[in-house]
Amino acid sequence: APHHHPGGHHGGGTPAVMTVNGFRRGESDGHFHSDGELIVALSTEWFARGRRCHRRIRITSARHGRTVEARVVDECDSRRGCRHNIVDSSPAVWRALGLDTDVGEVPVTWSDP
Template sequence: MKNQICSSIFVLFFFLLVRIEAQTCNPSGKIRGIKAPPGQCNKEKESDCCVQGKLYTTYKCSPRVSGHTKAKLTINSFEKGGDGGGPSDVTCKSVKAKVVDECDSTKGCDADHDFQPPCPNNIFDASKAVWKALGVPKSDWGELDIYWSDP
């Protein structure tokens, strides 16, 4: 009887862990693209502009960080008038060393975001200094598959 109880608890615990691990960050909504006023969409570094009427998926969450979470690193200028849109921030706190920033997946297609669409929820923007420090050849700068984990 004691073995059966222990086995049942183990199975229940195992399924709970599997369920927690399988939880994903699902889309939270959509926004409709608007046409940017002339000269307002910043196309620096091949950035996209919102398309009038197109629906864009938004997220209010980031993927769960595990030992091996996939993401994409993109290049961003972080300079005034650059392709970054609004000021950089990480978890709602401004940063002075503007080198890495989680791309906004909650909003877009407005003046604050240079009329660019919201990002997928696994995009991190990095400055040229980060790309250089990573040793990525300049010809490959732009978008890079990466993995991140908690230290």
């Protein structure tokens, strides 16, 4: 279940664009992931050569301030067309934030928990 931090710190997050990723093909960290897992891929710079791999980050919807924690499992490779400000998230992350994956891109902020 998503953690709700009552009166949690707002601000201090990094603005990003959240996109939808189906991780089912197992091409991320070599493990197979399901769309029901709260997982993300981060843009190259934020992935920090794997330093953030398997760490958790907190993602907050810029629209309504709902927050979810997800685990970083992959790099969203900017050499392959991923922009530098992307948090590429599984459908479960979108659902936890009450967002519709059909929208495709939403503004969020993220931070280390």
